[in-house]
Amino acid sequence: MSAAAATPPPGTRQKPAVRRALIVEAARGVILRDGLGATRLRDIAAGAGVSIGTVTYHFASVAEILNEVVVLETARFYSSIIEAVDAEPDPVVGVRMLVDPLFAATDETDEHWRLWSDYWTAVARKPAVAAEYVERIRVWEACLTRTLRRGVADGRFTTADPSALALKLAAYSDGLATQLAQKAPGLTSELALQWMCTFLEHETGASFTG
Structure with a gap:
């Protein structure tokens, strides 16, 4: 399932684990599309349908997200x-x-x-x-x-x-x-x-x- 398909309707409040999974899934797609060197937190946030603040709440950096992408x-x-x-x-x-x-x-x-x-x-x-x-x-x-x-x-x-x-x-x-x-x-x-x-x-x- 793609990040876009998994993104819930606006206004829906997700559990932290769900938001984290959405971010990792979105990051995978962005890294494959743009390459790691060109991937920014704002791109991942856009792909996951969340704010940059939500991304940084769960992850300190793109490198930390990459670890989770590789585990996935x-x-x-x-x-x-x-x-x-x-x-x-x-x-x-x-x-x-x-x-x-x-x-x-x-x-x-x-x-x-x-x-x-x-x-x-x-x-x-x-x-x-x-x-x-x-x-x-x-x-x-x-x-x-x-x-x-x-x-x-x-x-x-x-x-x-x-x-x-x-x-x-x-x-x-x-x-x-x-x-x-x-x-x-x-x-x-x-x-x-x-x-x-x-x-x-x-x-x-x-x-x-x-």
Whole structure:
């Protein structure tokens, strides 16, 4: 549901949690439309149908709102995937279930990586921005670690340190996604996924193709 569709009629008084959710939803749309660097509190307020004062009552800055946008995006993009992976008995299938959506040629995936790109930029400038949100936004990596550990326990994977490998894979996927967003010559979503599978095979000793 868009922020516009969710905005109640004028004069309707909303609960604080509802107003906060409207602001985060609106911020997502504004950031995707204008980019983080061009996003201002007044733009978010307009998108949410609230005053700037309402926005600043809930959030001190655009960077703080961005944290909540990324938490929302993480939940939307990964929640159902992670639930399915945790229920999947085959760790090889589980890893593919985590990796494949990252390189799907869809608008949803494109928007996902655009938001993350803005977030990385914000964190690089001010690392403290993400400090309290780490566990809430690194859920893909945490699920991958669990899945790799199951594979090691089952004798399917040979990696000695599943958590370190999960971090490597997160870094590699982030890099590939960045190159895709920058339209790197010759790189496609299909090729990026192929490279991820090759990397996985090298690191785990299992086959992720075919």
